[in-house]
Amino acid sequence: MKGPLFYSKILLFGEYGIIKDSKGLSIPYNFYNGALKTDGLQSEISIKSNSNLKRFVEYLKEISPELVTFDLATLKNDLDAGMYFDSSIPQGYGVGSSGALVAAIYDKYAYDKITVLENLTREKLLTLKNIFSEMESFFHGKSSGLDPLNSYLSIPILINSKDNIEATGIPSQRSDGTGAVFLLDSGIIGETAPMVSIFMENMKQEGFRKMLKNQFIKHTDACVDDFLKGDFKSLFLNTKKLSKVALNHFKPMIPLQFHELWKNGLDTNDYYLKLCGSGGGGYILGFTEDIEKARQSLKDYKLEVVYNF
Template identity: 50%
Template sequence: MKESLFPAKILLFGEYVILKNSSGLSIPHNIYKGTLKVPSNSGLDKNILYSNSEIKKFHNFLSIYARKKKCISTKLDLKKLHEDIQKGIFFHSNIPQGYGVGSSGALVAAIYDKYAKNKLNKCFKKQNIIILKKIFSQMESFFHGKSSGIDPLICYLNQPLFIRSETDISIIGIPKKNTGKGAIFLLNSGIPSKTNSMIKLFLKKLKHDSFKTILIEFIKYNEKCIEAFLKEDFNILLKNVKLLSNWVFHHFSPMISKDFLKIWEYGIFNNIYYLKLCGSGGGGFFLGFTSNYDLSKKKLKKYTMEVLFRF
C-alpha cells in the first residue's frame, strides 16, 4: 500500500463560530501526522486492533449513509475498504486523540484519499475546496455528530485555509516568523476531551437568544484577531486575544478543564499570556499567546509547551 501522510491541524481562530458560518483560520501541523497501513505481521498490538475496529465502525456508518442515498457528494469504494479492514488496516498516527488537533480529520482525509471514486485532486480552486468541504462534513459527522468539514479539509490539502463563510474558503499565506520574544504556542492540558459532547453543549447554548446576543462579541474579537495576525500586527493581535480569552473564560467556562480555570485567569489578570481554545476545548491542547515566551514558560513550567510562531 502506497503511504500518504496526513498532518494534524490547528484552528488558530474560529472555534465553534465556523459552525455558524463565521470566519476561521486553520493551519496544518506536520509535527503530528498519520497514514493508513496494513500490519506487516499477525501480531495483536492493541493500538492496531483498536484503530482497525474504529475504521470498521466508520465503514458501517458510511455503508448505511450510502444505502440511504444521503451521501450525494461522493462515492467511496466501500467494498475495497471492507476487504482492507479484513486484512487488518489501521491508521498509523502520532496525532493525539481528543486533543483538538484533528485526529479524526486526518483519518477522514486518508479514507477519502484511498477509497474515493472520481476523487477530486488536491486542486486549490475555490469550487473544489467547497465540494471537498461538503464531502468531509458528511464523512466526519460520524465522529462528532456535526462537523464543518474544515478539519479533514486542512489535513487533506495540507495548506493554511482562511474561512470567510461556508462558501468562501481559500488557501492563504501566513506569517513565517521564527524570532522574537513573543510566541503563539500549544499548551498540553494532559486531559483528552470529548469533542462530541462539547459541540452538543455549544448547540444547546445557541437555543437561547441571550447567548446568541453575546456571541456577537466573540465573533467581533475573532475577526479582529484574524485580521491582525494576517497583517502581522502582533500588538493589536494580543489586545484582541486578551478580549477573546476573557470572553471565553466567562461564557465558555465548561469548555475549559477545571484545573485550567485559575491558570487561564492568571494569564489575563497579569498580562503574561492569554489562552484560548484549540478546537472544541474541554481538555486536550489550548493555544497560548504571549509577548514574553520565556516568562510564560516559567509560569507554566508544569505543562508541556510547543511553539508554533515567534514574533
C-alpha cells in the first residue's frame, strides 16, 4: 500500500511575524514529498516512523471531537500492520516535514473531511488550519497549522492575518530569469520549539515588540505585496530591509557561522538571506537578482533554486 504524495512547503515570508499577525506567503515545494506506506518495516527509519505514529494516535484521541474525529480503529490496525510515513522531506529544515505527515493522516483517516475539490471558502480554510494546528502541536508544542494546510492543498496560501487566509496565485516563473529565490543548506538540523521559546521570551521586552511591529512586520507585509504583484524591483529593496532586521534582532535563530555570510550579502547586494521557518539550522532562504553572481559568492555552499523570475 502507498498513499497519495504530500509535498514540502516553503514559507517565503512571515516567519515569526505571523505569530503576531503579519502577512505571510507559503508555497508548495514539490522537490520533497512523503506518503503513508505499508511494505514491511525494513529499515530503522520506517520502524522509528511507525512508533512515532503510534504515539501520535494517542495524542489524536485527546483532540476535541467537535473539531475533528478520526477512524482511529483503522489507523491503529494499519500501524499494527507496519504502516509508516515514507518521506524525502528533511526533518528540522523548515520545509514542513511534520506538515506533510499531518496532511497525510488527515486525508486518510479523518471523518467528514474537507476535501481539496470543494469550494474552499475562507471559513473552510480556517477550519482546516485550526484542525491542522491542533494536530501538528504534537510535534512542535505550538503550530500555526499552515504547513499541513499548504501540504494538504498543494497551492500557495496567502495569510492576511490570523483569521484571514486565502488560496492565492503567484506570478509565473520565468525559466530564463536571472532573479531567483533559493535555499541554502546550513548543514545543521534546526529545532523549532527552542527557537519559538527564544522568540516568546524576547516578546516580553517592549523594545523587541516595537521593532517587530514597526520594522519586521512592516517589511514582511511589503515583501508579500511586492511578490504577489510581481514588483521584483521593490521586492529586493524590502527583502534587504527584512534581511538586515533579522541579522540585528534574530541573531540566535541564525547559526553562528552564517552571520558573516548574511552580512556579506547585505554589503555586496549579491544576495539577501532570510530565515526559512524558525531558523536555528536547516535551510536559509536567499533572494538574488543575479543567480550566477550569488552562486559565485556562495560557491562553498549548496544552493537549490526554488523559483526563477
